[in-house]
Amino acid sequence: MAETAQMKVSDEVAIRIDNMNKWYGAFHVLRDIDLTVHRGERIVICGPSGSGKSTLIRCINALEEHQKGSIEVDGTLLSSDLKNIDKIRSEVGMCFQHFNLFPHLTILENCTLAPIWVRKTPKKEAEETAMHFLEKVKIPDQANKYPGQLSGGQQQRVAIARSLCMRPRIMLFDEPTSALDPEMIKEVLDTMIELAEEGMTMLCVTHEMGFARQVANRVIFMDEGQIVEQNEPEAFFNNPQSPRTQLFLSQILGH
């Protein structure tokens, strides 16, 4: 396990967030966030609900707008320029809590849509890529079904494959297993672990602490819109420094 965590992290910076702030109306959701993610790094973000962890990763692909500070993804500064935003979005894959597959399209069409329309890949090639990634998440036989015919775990794996079809350099996971039954959580986590082993840069908002221990290079704890503590997983779980972290960990690991 420890070896997995030590895998190839380069010095190259994938994401640089500098003094970023965000407000919903008067409510200060994110306060002075500074975070640098290196290529190949796997970061788990945890924290109580409402702590701004989802908002943080949604700012990275501009699903949410930040008001102050800067976000740089792969060397591109995130601004309000739509071209910039679309460029970043096509480089950054995202998986949602509720999968958000397109219900009117088949699994295969879900996976080929963005490559065909955004990357202008020929249809045949896009389908081959899609089948490759569907095999990787172990559901190639469902390719011609509709999302509504699949179980939650299968849908989330399709959502991962859909993102991978765009060949992203960074993957964001927004509580990917929170809407799943315990039996299905494992199949999704296995897929994510496999992805991590291939050296994908990943940011995961999750409460799966086993996953964090096994895969993450760094665990970040957030509360009230701030990064309260970050550390390597061993140190984070065995020896949390901040009293807020200690309380949180005692509550979620308590039983």
Place this chain on the structure above:
Amino acid sequence: MSDTHAESIAFVRESSLPPAAPPDKVGGPLKWVKDNLFPTWANAILTLVALYFLYLLLAGSLPWLLNGVWSASSLSECREILDGASGACFSVLSERWHQLLFGFKYPSDQYWRPTLALVLLFLAAAPVLFIDLPRKMLLFTGLYPFLAFWLIWGGPIWGPIFALLGVVAGYIVYSRLVQKSFAMALAGGIVAAVIVWYVGGFIGEALRPASPLLEAIPSRDLGGFMLNMMLGITCVSLSLPIGIALALGRQSHLPIVKGICVVFIEFVRGVPLITLLFVANVMLAYFFPPGSGVDLFIRVVIMITMFSSAYIAEVIRGGLAALPKGQYEAADSLGLDYAQAMRLIILPQAMKISIPGIVNIAVGLFKDTTLVSVISLFDIIGMIRGPILASTDWNGVYWELFMFASLLFFIVCYGISQYSQWLERRLATDHR
């Protein structure tokens, strides 16, 4: 749990139960009658009362329908044939058949033209209505409006040809520029189309043949159910895209676009259709350049289209609102731009949700085309109330005529309704 386990909590299943067939349904018509018509005393009495009323209804109407006269040439002759017996005078329908369908001014030797246009309509509409048909058929759908215009109105063929060329030129310019900027492409396309139309106007004038292949027929001569069909089909097919644009405009983040759409929708929805039609008849001419003499048919089409597109916009807005936010986010996160996200992800789903509402408006609009009779256009109702009932031959034949008009509308509207239900089933992929 069986008795053997009654005193212990522990239980282990050793073999899995095989799935069993569901219990048999005991059927038969007698059982159905007993279950549904005579389950209790009170229900039995209600059934008998209902049967009695059904008898009264049929006893009153069947002789009238079956005893109908189809061969008389006037109401008085019809009454002579009936000789006091109860019976309908359907001969007004056979006698005035062409007037009911085509109006009273359309030249009778040209009836084949609108008939052919109607037949071709089915061919043109098929690939739009049935998405499994080959997409190449859409080419004919694109040509159809120009062809139908030429068939129905006649006149020199250059008019529709240059209209078509203008659209093609506009599309070519648009598709060349759209990669760079959507707004520039749209403006360029419109300019190109207008130039072709303008130049084409002069060329068409120069090429005007002495006697055109198809005799020109002015809009005032259109009438009967044909006019209702023409108005209904034109207005529905125009108001759907305009309605979509208005619905998207109303959701736009651009304040001016949003403002224009909101004001348009709220204004048009707040006004009765009939006032809009009077505006079309009398006042709209003031808004066009003097002497341009925009055709009354086109003025009516503009007004009905405006009216129904405002309603359709609101129905589609409902569909858009019903989509989970996650669909927009998923489309965004994959890097699709606004136009792609709308066209590929949002609208297909929103339109599917909106089908019942859109059909509701299409059916309502089709029936509302009869309102043009109040601005002295002779649609089927105008024909019945005007030339037919006013004639000395048929003064007083209300039931037969209005029943016939209702039947025609019912057939079309029921067809639309059945189609929409088929479409909903065809598009049901979410397996809820």
